[in-house]
Amino acid sequence: MASRRISLLAALIIAAIEGRLLVPPSAVLQAEGTAVPIGIPVEIRSPLGLPPVPVPRDNPPTAESIALGRRLFFDPRLSVDNTVSCASCHKPSLAFSDGRQLPEGVRQQKGRRNAPSLLNAAYREAFFWDGRSPSLEAQAQEPVQNPLEMAHDAGCGGEANG
Numbered sequence: 288m289a290s291r292r293i294s295l296l297a298a299l300i301i302a303a304i305e306g307r308l309l310v311p312p313s314a315v316l317q318a319e320g321t322a323v324p325i326g327i328p329v330e331i332r333s334p335l336g337l338p339p340v341p342v343p344r345d346n347p348p349t350a351e352s353i354a355l356g357r358r359l360f361f362d363p364r365l366s367v368d369n370t371v372s373c374a375s376c377h378k379p380s381l382a383f384s385d386g387r388q389l390p391e392g393v394r395q396q397k398g399r400r401n402a403p404s405l406l407n408a409a410y411r412e413a414f415f416w417d418g419r420s421p422s423l424e425a426q427a428q429e430p431v432q433n434p435l436e437m438a439h440d441a442g443c444g445g446e447a448n449g
């Protein structure tokens with residue numbers, strides 16, 4: 288259940304960054320594991336001049352997961368008091384950053400680090416300013432639980448890192 292939630296959150300990031308897309312492949316990819324997104328995997332077109340977008344074998348993007356991810360990215364219900372969405376700090380109109388020195392999370396709390404642009408984040412090999420997260424799948428749950436950002440208590444002990 289938890290890994291399925293993480294897969295969906297990761298798909299939202301890819302959807303937000305790669306808003307255009309998608310050519311259905313003729314065959315359905317055979318993904319490893321059981322918690323894979325529903326739907327038929329689709330191919331994400333690379334931005335001009337960049338290599339193919341790396342996609343984890345157990346989390347291929349599908350039209351359904353991308354559509355859900357796009358909705359979740361803009362949904363303030365991901366925060367504990369329904370006021371902050373991912374897009375509050377990663378605004379598409381500001382290259383998926385927020386134009387501030389430090390971001391503002393729930394209850395007008397100031398974050399500790401600048402909110403980076405998410406452009407082409409799918410190509411990165413480590414996430415956050417200190418590189419502490421190894422994948423988008425792992426990264427995506429942190430803002431939801433960070434007490435200075437969206438402040439949900441998922442029982443995993445969120446830290447105020449951002």
Ligand code: HEC
Nearest residue numbers: 372373376390391392400401402414415416430436448449
């Ligand atoms: C309150 C502001 C805030 C919210 C809300 C927020 N973020 Fe962030 N985001 C940040 C900050 C600050 C960092 C850098 C944190 C750090 O380095 O410790 C960051 C980093 C990231 C990164 C890593 C980028 C990189 O280059 O390493 C990704 C990806 C990301 N956020 C996606 C999301 C998603 C998806 C959501 C919603 C589920 C979200 N963020 C919600 C402020 C926010």
